[in-house]
Amino acid sequence: MAQNTTEVLVGTGVLAVAAGFLIYAAGLTGFAATTPDSYKLNASFRSAEGVGVGTEVRMAGVKVGTVTGLDLNAETFRADTTFTMNQGIEIPDDSAISISSEGLLGGNFVEIIPGGSPFNIDPDGEIEDTQSSVSLVTLLLKFVSGSDE
Structure with missing residues (x-):
């Protein structure tokens, strides 16, 4: 009898x-990303190198959202990005968005640079002004070769 009780307790613990x-993985992948306290926005980047689902969206260094979708647009060959923003954070419609790096060895994150417009982007709207990621390898090759291009 004691052995059966132990097996049931261990099985319950494993489950x-x-x-x-599963809940943690769903949160990382953005599977359960749209919650009542968030809303979706979109942006299209020439290159989204270093960004994936679950990447932080920051404003002034503070996390305000998460990337929830990243797809290649077959017509424009751009990376269409979907992200959720925390409710209460309103983004002016002339804001810019860029892919930034935490440093030489750090990861990338998406940064929103707020504009000055009195009008805000509606939920499910798009940030038009985008700046793609800069490849460190490309920059180093340009520096070594002395190229200005």
Whole structure:
């Protein structure tokens, strides 16, 4: 009888840990990203190198959202990006968005540079002014070769 009780308790514990991992993975992949306290925005980048689903969206260094979708647009050959923003953070419609790096060895994040317009982007709207990621390897090759291009 004691062995059956132990097996049931261990099995319950394993199922609880597995459920916790599934919830954590869903949060990282953006599967459960649209919540009542967030809204979606879109942007299209020439290159989204270093950005993936789950990448942080920051404003003034503070996390205000998460990338929830990244797809190649077959017509424009640009990276169409979808991200969720925390409710209460309103973005002026003349804002810019760029892919920034945390440093030489750090990862990338998406940064929103707010504009000065009195009008805000509607939920499910698009930020038009985008700046793609800069490849460190390309910059180093330009520096070594002395190219201005």
